[in-house]
Amino acid sequence: MIARSIAVVAIGFGLLLVQSTLYHLIPWGAATPNLVLPLLLAMGLSDTPPAWGAPIAFAIGYLGDVFSGSPMGLQTIVAVGTFLFGHVASVRLFIEGIPFQVVLTLAASLLSSATVLGLRWVFERGWEVPSLAWVDLLVRASVTALVAPLVFALATRVVPRRARTEEAAPA
Numbered sequence: 802m803i804a805r806s807i808a809v810v811a812i813g814f815g816l817l818l819v820q821s822t823l824y825h826l827i828p829w830g831a832a833t834p835n836l837v838l839p840l841l842l843a844m845g846l847s848d849t850p851p852a853w854g855a856p857i858a859f860a861i862g863y864l865g866d867v868f869s870g871s872p873m874g875l876q877t878i879v880a881v882g883t884f885l886f887g888h889v890a891s892v893r894l895f896i897e898g899i900p901f902q903v904v905l906t907l908a909a910s911l912l913s914s915a916t917v918l919g920l921r922w923v924f925e926r927g928w929e930v931p932s933l934a935w936v937d938l939l940v941r942a943s944v945t946a947l948v949a950p951l952v953f954a955l956a957t958r959v960v961p962r963r964a965r966t967e968e969a970a971p972a
Contacts, residue, residue, distance in 0.1 A: 806857055808959045809844065813837055813861035816952065817868045831937035832944055837861055838913060839906050839949040841880055843956035845887020846905075858884035875920060879913045886912065899950045906949035910942035 816836040824833045841861065844854045862880025866873050886909055918934055 802853065805959060806853070809840070809857050809956075810860050810864075812955065812959060813840055813857075814864055816840060817861075817864055821868050829940075831940040833941065834945040834948045835910060835913075835941060836945075836948065836952055837865060837880070838883055838910055838945055839902070839952035840956050841883040842887040842890075842902075842906060842909055842949075843953050844960050845884045845889075846891040847956075847960045849888075849960060851885065851888055854884050854888070855881055871917075871921075872924065875917060879916055882916070883909055883913050902949050902953050903946045907942055907946035910945040911938065914938040914942055 820833060820836045824830055827833050841858050844858065858880045859877055862877035863873075865871075865876035865880060869876060887905070890905060915938065918938060
């Protein structure tokens with residue numbers, strides 16, 4: 802279990818490296834996907850118990866704070882919330898496949914980006930044109946949803962998948 806935890810954090814670190822590199826290569830920063838978000842969702846959709854996944858999500862979110870230069874704790878809170886959102890979705894919905902991954906990632910990306918946007922608005926109050934931030938939010942959520950199947954494929958190699966439970970037919 803410890804080796805798997807370290808592997809997930811290492812994958813998160815690698816995805817953050819790729820994401821920060823893409824941020825500097827892509828001319829419009831909003832077109833950079835949030836590569837860690839699908840990893841956190843994959844953890845939430847798996848058999849990962851919250852007591853094991855929340856600290857890993859916390860560590861990955863903390864690394865995200867360090868990489869992004871955002872106020873410490875912002876990405877950490879959102880990462881843990883994203884993991885828990887995936888966990889709740891896995892309990893309520895048991896759908897698999899690429900379309901589900903894309904739709905769930907789009908919803909989670911919109912929710913997490915809106916949370917970050919709202920928290921920054923509350924604590925920073927430094928925006929002159931907040932409507933442009935909503936355009937960035939929609940673009941980033943869309944791009945993140947498009948790359949989600951690739952990150953889910955990577956995550957399924959390390960994170961255990963949720964086993965289907967067949968209901969026993971009444972006798």
